Amino acid sequence: MPVAYLQSSFRVPSAATIRFTRDDSGATVDWSLTAGTVYKSADHLAAQWKSTIQGSGSFGLDFAVDVTIRIAASYQIVKITTGGPAFSVDWSHAGDGSAVRDFLGESGNISGGADGATFSGAVPAAYVARYGATRVSRSATSRDRGQFLALDGTSSWSQHHASPDDHDTVRVEVELWAGDTAATNARSPLLQLEQFVDALFDEAGAGEPFALYLSPHDAEHGVSAYQALGGDHAVADTDRWDLRFAGSALRLVPARVSGSQPDRLFRITFSADVDGAAW
Amino acid sequence: MVTRFDIMFRVGPTSNTLTVNYNSTGDAVVTLAAGLYGSLALLCAQIQTQLQAVSAAFTCTEAAGVVTVAADQTFTITWTARSLRGWLGFAGNKSGASTYSGTTSPGTWLSRHPWDSDEPLGWEWTIKRHRGDHQQGVAIKLAKTTLWSGRFHADQSEMDQFRGVVSYLLRGQPARWWRDSTVASAWSWAEWWGYLDVVMQPDRRFLSDNFADDRRPDHLQVRLDFVGWSA
Numbered sequence: 001m002p003v004a005y006l007q008s009s010f011r012v013p014s015a016a017t018i019r020f021t022r023d024d025s026g027a028t029v030d031w032s033l034t035a036g037t038v039y040k041s042a043d044h045l046a047a048q049w050k051s052t053i054q055g056s057g058s059f060g061l062d063f064a065v066d067v068t069i070r071i072a073a074s075y076q077i078v079k080i081t082t083g084g085p086a087f088s089v090d091w092s093h094a095g096d097g098s099a100v101r102d103f104l105g106e107s108g109n110i111s112g113g114a115d116g117a118t119f120s121g122a123v124p125a126a127y128v129a130r131y132g133a134t135r136v137s138r139s140a141t142s143r144d145r146g147q148f149l150a151l152d153g154t155s156s157w158s159q160h161h162a163s164p165d166d167h168d169t170v171r172v173e174v175e176l177w178a179g180d181t182a183a184t185n186a187r188s189p190l191l192q193l194e195q196f197v198d199a200l201f202d203e204a205g206a207g208e209p210f211a212l213y214l215s216p217h218d219a220e221h222g223v224s225a226y227q228a229l230g231g232d233h234a235v236a237d238t239d240r241w242d243l244r245f246a247g248s249a250l251r252l253v254p255a256r257v258s259g260s261q262p263d264r265l266f267r268i269t270f271s272a273d274v275d276g277a278a279w
Numbered sequence: 280m281v282t283r284f285d286i287m288f289r290v291g292p293t294s295n296t297l298t299v300n301y302n303s304t305g306d307a308v309v310t311l312a313a314g315l316y317g318s319l320a321l322l323c324a325q326i327q328t329q330l331q332a333v334s335a336a337f338t339c340t341e342a343a344g345v346v347t348v349a350a351d352q353t354f355t356i357t358w359t360a361r362s363l364r365g366w367l368g369f370a371g372n373k374s375g376a377s378t379y380s381g382t383t384s385p386g387t388w389l390s391r392h393p394w395d396s397d398e399p400l401g402w403e404w405t406i407k408r409h410r411g412d413h414q415q416g417v418a419i420k421l422a423k424t425t426l427w428s429g430r431f432h433a434d435q436s437e438m439d440q441f442r443g444v445v446s447y448l449l450r451g452q453p454a455r456w457w458r459d460s461t462v463a464s465a466w467s468w469a470e471w472w473g474y475l476d477v478v479m480q481p482d483r484r485f486l487s488d489n490f491a492d493d494r495r496p497d498h499l500q501v502r503l504d505f506v507g508w509s510a
């Protein structure tokens with residue numbers, strides 16, 4: 001069964017240079033972020049970092065850094081794989097990289113990080129619905145415009161977008177199934193959902209739009225089993241939507257799915273406006 | 280599990296005194312500390328504290344919504360605050376005994392049946408949103424409320440008491456909801472069955488109770504929706 005997950009976009013609040021160091025050789029790669037740059041999701045941010053490190057050429061051919069957001073339970077956590085050498089991360093080598101650090105779930109600089117180490121905390125503005133999205137359906141399509149009609153009926157005008165490239169507004173109805181088969185994790189999807197929305201609005205740099213991914217991961221056997229078959233959630237068969245919650249009152253009330261074990265499976269529904277076309 | 284509601288009781292200038300005469304030593308006015316009491320037990324604890332300024336032998340306890348005031352000698356109670364008297368389940372002044380019990384407090388309801396819910400917990404975030412041209416915009420969080428709901432079951436014999444408690448809820452009075460009356464701690468993610476301080480969701484203006492089964496007109500079920508509340 002596929003997994004669906006939500007991730008906040010990230011707008012870099014202040015310029016920063018993040019230094020990644022290969023400990024055995026001392027080689028470094030600096031990743032410079034410009035204030036105001038928007039990344040579509042935590043996946044997107046991590047992919048950019050990975051691309052910067054791998055593209056630097058500073059590490060030699062035997063060293064490939066894989067920075068990936070891993071799915072665990074109802075949250076996501078960053079894992080760095082180096083192929084062997086230990087590594088260090090200085091988040092504020094120049095400027096202030098603390099927002100990036102917090103957004104990715106780390107709490108401080110990393111020194112002597114082991115190959116395959118995960119960050120100290122979960123990505124705060126991410127949420128995993130382990131049993132996928134059973135519905136992401138378009139419910140309405142409209143085009144923003146202003147319209148004026150004189151009361152005497154003698155004149156009218158309307159104003160549309162200035163650019164013909166502007167997107168239509170597309171309303172979608174989303175239904176996620178979230179849960180955990182472990183008794184000790186019962187209701188944890190509710191806790192994570194609350195924390196996700198809070199972080200979406202509270203975390204520095206986070207905010208709408210957020211990305212909804214539909215990934216072909218196997219929820220029961222985990223990411224590693226899927227990846228052993230050559231899968232990765234960045235591959236093209238993952239669907240992504242960029243969404244904003246619809247309306248100014250966001251009400252999320254997960255419903256128990258009848259017939260399931262008590263508090264092990266919940267249905268979460270909400271309306272959202274699509275920010276761009278799905279890809 | 281048994282669930283219980285305690286409508287909170289506010290002690291103020293018109294509901295803060297009673298007069299006792301312990302062992303014929305003379306009338307003593309007992310004054311309660313002003314405040315909002317989260318449960319009948321907390322109110323009784325305050326009454327006991329103040330009574331013990333008269334005699335250490337006084338106790339004031341409650342069990343299943345019934346209040347008992349007791350001492351080691353005979354004593355009288357003259358109720359100077361009728362709202363307090365009624366809330367504690369007493370109909371008139373008391374004399375000639377060393378123990379007095381009232382009827383069930385109008386603000387307390389215990390169910391014999393477990394409650395259930397399809398949507399036990401949710402949230403509502405109020406968002407201020409600005410949408411600009413070319414899909415640019417910002418959204419900030421203004422407020423957040425926590426939503427709770429339960430479907431409660433009552434037998435015929437419980438209905439009067441239950442409807443009375445719900446009438447307080449419909450007026451907007453806060454209540455303490457003991458989701459499992461055997462759990463004394465507050466709700467947390469680690470204590471799912473802990474008690475909650477709640478008020479009825481503001482858009483609820485009436486109560487609709489239904490027969491759980493047409494063949495059992497003695498058994499009603501009611502869904503109640505709450506928002507989390509704190510003083």
